[in-house]
Amino acid sequence: RDGTVRYTTNTNGGPLFVYVKDGRIVRTTPIDLQRDDAASWTIHARGRRFSPRRIATVSPHALALRSMVDAKNRLLYPMKRVDFDPNGQRNPHTRGISGYERISWEEALDIVSAEIKRMKREHGPGAIAIYHSSHHQWGNVGYYLSALQRFGNLIGYTRVHLNPDSWEGWYWGAQHHYGNSMRLGTPGGYGLVEDCLKECEQIVFWSSDPETTSGCYAGFEGTERRLWAKELGIDFIHIDPHYNPTAQLLGGRWMPLRPGSDSALALAIMNVWVNENLYDHDYVATRTTGFEEWRAYLLGETDGVAKTPEWQEAETGVAAREVRALARRWAARKTYLAAGGGGQGLGGAGRNPTGTQWARSMILLMAMQGWGKPGINFGNLQAATPLDMTFYFPGYAEGGISGDLHWTAAAISNYNRMPHVLSMNPIKQMIPRQKLADAIIDGHSTGYSWDGVSLEAQFVPFHYPLPGHSRVHMLYRYGASSFGTMANSQRMVEAYRHESLEFVVNQSIWHEGETLFADIILPACTMLERWDIGEWAGAGAYGHHIQEQLNHRMIVMQHKCIEPLGESKSDYQIFLEILQRLGLGAVFSEGCSELDWCKRVFDSSDLPNHISWQAFLKKGYFVVPPASEAQREPAYFRWFAEDRPKDVPEPLPLPSQYADTFGKGLQTPSGKLEFVSQTLRRAGEDNPERQALNHYLSSPEGPAAGERFERYPLQLLSSHPRYSFHTYSDGKGSFIDDLGDHRILKQGYHYWPLRISPQDAAARGIGQHDLVRVFNERGAVLCAADITPLIAPGILKAFESSAVYDPIADGKGGTIDRGGCVNLLTSPRPIVKGSSGMASSSCLVQLEKWMETSACPV
Amino acid sequence: MKKWNLIIDVDRCHNCGNCVLTNQDEHVGNTFHGYTAPQPRHDGAWIRIRSRAEGQPPMVATAHLPTLCNHCDNAPCVAAGRGAVVKRQDGIVIFDPQLAKGRKDLVDACPYGAVHWNAELELPQIWIFDAHLLDQGWHQPRCVQACPTGAMQAVQLTDAEMQEQVKQDQLQVLQPELRTQPRVYYRHLTSYTHCFIGGSLFTGEQCHSECVAGARVRLSRDGHTLGETHSDDFGDFRFSGLARNSGRYRLDIEHAATCPVSLDVELREASVYMGALR
Ligand SMILES: Nc1nc2c(c(=O)[nH]1)N[C@H]1C(S)=C(S)[C@@H](COP(=O)(O)OP(=O)(O)OC[C@H]3O[C@@H](n4cnc5c(=O)[nH]c(N)nc54)[C@H](O)[C@@H]3O)O[C@H]1N2
Ligand SMILES: Nc1nc2c(c(=O)[nH]1)N[C@H]1C(S)=C(S)[C@@H](COP(=O)(O)OP(=O)(O)OC[C@H]3O[C@@H](n4cnc5c(=O)[nH]c(N)nc54)[C@H](O)[C@@H]3O)O[C@H]1N2
Ligand code: SF4
Ligand code: SF4
Ligand code: SF4
Ligand SMILES: [Ca+2]
Ligand SMILES: [Ca+2]
Numbered sequence A: 001r002d003g004t005v006r007y008t009t010n011t012n013g014g015p016l017f018v019y020v021k022d023g024r025i026v027r028t029t030p031i032d033l034q035r036d037d038a039a040s041w042t043i044h045a046r047g048r049r050f051s052p053r054r055i056a057t058v059s060p061h062a063l064a065l066r067s068m069v070d071a072k073n074r075l076l077y078p079m080k081r082v083d084f085d086p087n088g089q090r091n092p093h094t095r096g097i098s099g100y101e102r103i104s105w106e107e108a109l110d111i112v113s114a115e116i117k118r119m120k121r122e123h124g125p126g127a128i129a130i131y132h133s134s135h136h137q138w139g140n141v142g143y144y145l146s147a148l149q150r151f152g153n154l155i156g157y158t159r160v161h162l163n164p165d166s167w168e169g170w171y172w173g174a175q176h177h178y179g180n181s182m183r184l185g186t187p188g189g190y191g192l193v194e195d196c197l198k199e200c201e202q203i204v205f206w207s208s209d210p211e212t213t214s215g216c217y218a219g220f221e222g223t224e225r226r227l228w229a230k231e232l233g234i235d236f237i238h239i240d241p242h243y244n245p246t247a248q249l250l251g252g253r254w255m256p257l258r259p260g261s262d263s264a265l266a267l268a269i270m271n272v273w274v275n276e277n278l279y280d281h282d283y284v285a286t287r288t289t290g291f292e293e294w295r296a297y298l299l300g301e302t303d304g305v306a307k308t309p310e311w312q313e314a315e316t317g318v319a320a321r322e323v324r325a326l327a328r329r330w331a332a333r334k335t336y337l338a339a340g341g342g343g344q345g346l347g348g349a350g351r352n353p354t355g356t357q358w359a360r361s362m363i364l365l366m367a368m369q370g371w372g373k374p375g376i377n378f379g380n381l382q383a384a385t386p387l388d389m390t391f392y393f394p395g396y397a398e399g400g401i402s403g404d405l406h407w408t409a410a411a412i413s414n415y416n417r418m419p420h421v422l423s424m425n426p427i428k429q430m431i432p433r434q435k436l437a438d439a440i441i442d443g444h445s446t447g448y449s450w451d452g453v454s455l456e457a458q459f460v461p462f463h464y465p466l467p468g469h470s471r472v473h474m475l476y477r478y479g480a481s482s483f484g485t486m487a488n489s490q491r492m493v494e495a496y497r498h499e500s501l502e503f504v505v506n507q508s509i510w511h512e513g514e515t516l517f518a519d520i521i522l523p524a525c526t527m528l529e530r531w532d533i534g535e536w537a538g539a540g541a542y543g544h545h546i547q548e549q550l551n552h553r554m555i556v557m558q559h560k561c562i563e564p565l566g567e568s569k570s571d572y573q574i575f576l577e578i579l580q581r582l583g584l585g586a587v588f589s590e591g592c593s594e595l596d597w598c599k600r601v602f603d604s605s606d607l608p609n610h611i612s613w614q615a616f617l618k619k620g621y622f623v624v625p626p627a628s629e630a631q632r633e634p635a636y637f638r639w640f641a642e643d644r645p646k647d648v649p650e651p652l653p654l655p656s657q658y659a660d661t662f663g664k665g666l667q668t669p670s671g672k673l674e675f676v677s678q679t680l681r682r683a684g685e686d687n688p689e690r691q692a693l694n695h696y697l698s699s700p701e702g703p704a705a706g707e708r709f710e711r712y713p714l715q716l717l718s719s720h721p722r723y724s725f726h727t728y729s730d731g732k733g734s735f736i737d738d739l740g741d742h743r744i745l746k747q748g749y750h751y752w753p754l755r756i757s758p759q760d761a762a763a764r765g766i767g768q769h770d771l772v773r774v775f776n777e778r779g780a781v782l783c784a785a786d787i788t789p790l791i792a793p794g795i796l797k798a799f800e801s802s803a804v805y806d807p808i809a810d811g812k813g814g815t816i817d818r819g820g821c822v823n824l825l826t827s828p829r830p831i832v833k834g835s836s837g838m839a840s841s842s843c844l845v846q847l848e849k850w851m852e853t854s855a856c857p858v
Numbered sequence B: 001m002k003k004w005n006l007i008i009d010v011d012r013c014h015n016c017g018n019c020v021l022t023n024q025d026e027h028v029g030n031t032f033h034g035y036t037a038p039q040p041r042h043d044g045a046w047i048r049i050r051s052r053a054e055g056q057p058p059m060v061a062t063a064h065l066p067t068l069c070n071h072c073d074n075a076p077c078v079a080a081g082r083g084a085v086v087k088r089q090d091g092i093v094i095f096d097p098q099l100a101k102g103r104k105d106l107v108d109a110c111p112y113g114a115v116h117w118n119a120e121l122e123l124p125q126i127w128i129f130d131a132h133l134l135d136q137g138w139h140q141p142r143c144v145q146a147c148p149t150g151a152m153q154a155v156q157l158t159d160a161e162m163q164e165q166v167k168q169d170q171l172q173v174l175q176p177e178l179r180t181q182p183r184v185y186y187r188h189l190t191s192y193t194h195c196f197i198g199g200s201l202f203t204g205e206q207c208h209s210e211c212v213a214g215a216r217v218r219l220s221r222d223g224h225t226l227g228e229t230h231s232d233d234f235g236d237f238r239f240s241g242l243a244r245n246s247g248r249y250r251l252d253i254e255h256a257a258t259c260p261v262s263l264d265v266e267l268r269e270a271s272v273y274m275g276a277l278r
């Protein structure tokens, strides 16, 4: 009515309408469902009817999208570092320092394609490494697992292998007690919103803040359901060093504890259950193995130390009597354990040096209380609404247009349903992402796979370099988030300047911390400037059916709403034009434009049975009708609790992985929940950090660090940012910069907030919003202090994922980052020996008030 | 005639920022002729959240208070505006983007600090209830649509109907003593304005203590009982909704297993968590 045209798009935080006028985005809004959209489900519980609001709720980072498109840091032209000459001096040592000059696309693409050819000729297989981050703008065509993977396979590359960053403790630990390797060790969820609303009496949130992280991708879909739980009088407990926003909204008992000490608390709860006879004997007897050995450990019979509430007090700081109160209450009520933000996995506690212990303990707690019985399960009402999961639409992890059957989940359905030319990377050389800097600097590295195919896949090491293969001499960096998100990211500076790196190209949308370490910068566009298609929260593969976090399943056409800004191009187009210079253009595109590929994705799905391509293009989205009541999935794990064949639509374990009859029991060797893990025992007892029995070991980033703890006596949490999606939508002048809990404006600069207790602030003479130097032996970061009683003394909380890396002179001959990349300070140590997991969500630091005059820009 | 009102439930606001962001999305860089000029990109937000956090671990309380123009019926800004600020029939107040140019005095005219000075355009600006959208047939302003908790609700009622709802739901306005007659109402406002006294009860010695559940705790002043509660499984008790700086209170704690205890406590600026009490 106001002359705007209304398009649709999809984000990591929910779908949006995009209103455009004269080639300019006017506004973006959540999508209110219309009467002709499919009906919503209803759950009947405790005499009430619950049906969700008819709107697709969105996260704050989704609402910042407009300001990201025209962000001040948009890359608008191809650029070359001024002192980089591909035919002469390359000057790797000035990366990150020297400036850039604008060049034509012609010149940029010629340089990149010539370097690709030169690498193959002069160095051989493996010389080119492709390095992307974990997340991407939404869509099945443009996603890194799609177009980038296809591009990479066509040039051949050393894979920078990601670690299971979201799932570390679950993958490297928890799965060994019960299976679910295909979910990377996290429990699944079906039917649990209904079970929880009907049966549950108490929810224990343990490292779980769904009001911040929304599980993942799910807007605020779970919020309304948790408010129902509150109305029903379900009790809440929050075990977290921070009184997080979920606790703030729902209320309930807060139990702050030392980061990384969680397993001590869990052991003490189990100790009380044994001593006071408060566990489910029948379940333990029939559904589990190894309890006698575990019981002996809890009681101290094996090591002389009983894991009592008194014992844990020194580790956690939680009063013993409170642990007893919690243990008794837990046993007396049907309890849901919300482990991590998703309720069934994730959680910052699983991403620190004791993360495997924590996740393992979560499984063992539930094994003692009858996991799967009515009202007893994992969850926080974030997951498992009664949607219809039989409707097929590919998730992003199904590889989109990649044609890659090995490193995506394309082989399961996507490849059959959307026949397209296969692609494959013949180079087996891999570098673990967390060791990329070491591999470049030292010339070698060892990693362990993120591979959910079996419980044992993770035990097999891979080495770099592989015999006969080249070291990496060219880095194709896609995105620019490393400083904000990688553990001990300070190391990347040296790596980028290493002389063995002859060429660095960065393909990004924005100038972010890392972009300026490239020789050539290729400007990509946002998804609003190109075509794509995707299902909201539809991940696929390891994220099987996680759309059941939503109240309505929505498949969204991601319209090209405006033309690419400046000279930026879609990633797809950039790849195509490089490959054309290698004679591979047609193999890459199959003659298809991005819109053609969207149509092929559409046709491969169940959408054509319900809506025509034309109607879908015009309307922009489709709501999948929910399952009928009769069709709803039963509650997760009920089949296991009742020793029946599996009855939820989860294609795991693989047929060969059932120890007994197909469909009965778990993936473990015994087919049962194992208090003492046989897969870990078989893998060797020589790993003191990960024994078959979940021994308690204090965090090396805590008081047990001894002398280091004296120097760096504060434990810094770096958990996921509430308002941005990792680096996405942080910095760059986005709307989110103005939220006082995201960045703090001081003297014209938006600083990264550091939450600190009044006691710790007073001890250091720090006032509200004072600038503070946070440091340890690994680096230094400038933050603005946010003094609050919501964080326990001795603990600090900042978010990981600053998109701004902005080192300035610290006045002492070193540098300090005033962008807020606290991952400069985190530990590079793997989560356990023999893994590639990161352990960065808490680390030791010291803090001092920053004397502003000593800073000057480098 | 039906007019617009906004109702904000303080207990439902968890500071997600969506209301602030939608308003930036709607107004940064966008001109709506006759309604408003653009909001500045930074530091000029028309919706702002004020937050409080008090108490001590593990007993704390937080409250978030979204603030914006109250669209007062007896608005000092309208009076001061001399035509530059108009009250529409539907209750919405509009600062005319032409006539209000240069009128920095209007920033001070508002006792709520709801008028923001746009230095670049030399304009006083307020949250306009998204009148431009309502006039096109939208059913609610954008902040309400994007609020995930239902903390914000826009209602179109006659003044009489609204007053009925105010009574029924015990709604409050900010600083009623100013007599500006705001059209923005708050539910559970005392969660922000008031504070609590709480503590945690236990028995036993240092090396083996137990939380005291079910103790009767009475709060009184000058012999008048103000409230009574029972400690929970963790021994916690809490009295909320107490006025700041309200002075001395007495707590009487009784439980079968222990001797009765009486304690005096003084409430100043902020909530008091008395810690673990034996
Ligand atoms: N200390 C600490 N560190 C952590 C964590 C923690 O809890 N604590 N959490 C970890 C977890 S779980 C995760 S998932 C990781 C996330 O860490 P990352 O995956 O590194 O972070 P993102 O911000 O998602 O990075 C995405 C990058 O890709 C770019 N990008 C996005 N879309 C496109 C596109 O369409 N085209 C191009 N060319 N580029 C694009 C973005 O601009 C950005 O630079 O962080 C991990 N790091
Ligand atoms: N807004 C937003 N949402 C996101 C993301 C984002 O970047 N922004 N990222 C998405 C991704 S990729 C993921 S993996 C998920 C992550 O979701 P989660 O892993 O659940 O999120 P975290 O913030 O790491 O941790 C949740 C809580 O754990 C607490 N915590 C940290 N360390 C400890 C500890 O040692 N013990 C205990 N008990 N608690 C601890 C933190 O204070 C925090 O409140 O979120 C997803 N959702
Ligand atoms: S809140 Fe201030 S600006 Fe808004 S109507 Fe009232 S007096 Fe005027
Ligand atoms: S959108 Fe709602 S919950 Fe979020 S900050 Fe605004 S009022 Fe509070
Ligand atoms: S050691 Fe035992 S007897 Fe002595 S004070 Fe402690 S609880 Fe009482
Ligand atoms: Ca379903
Ligand atoms: Ca509150």
Ligand SMILES: [Mo+4]
Pocket (backbone or CB within 6 Å): A134, A165, A166, A167
């Ligand atoms: Mo993650």
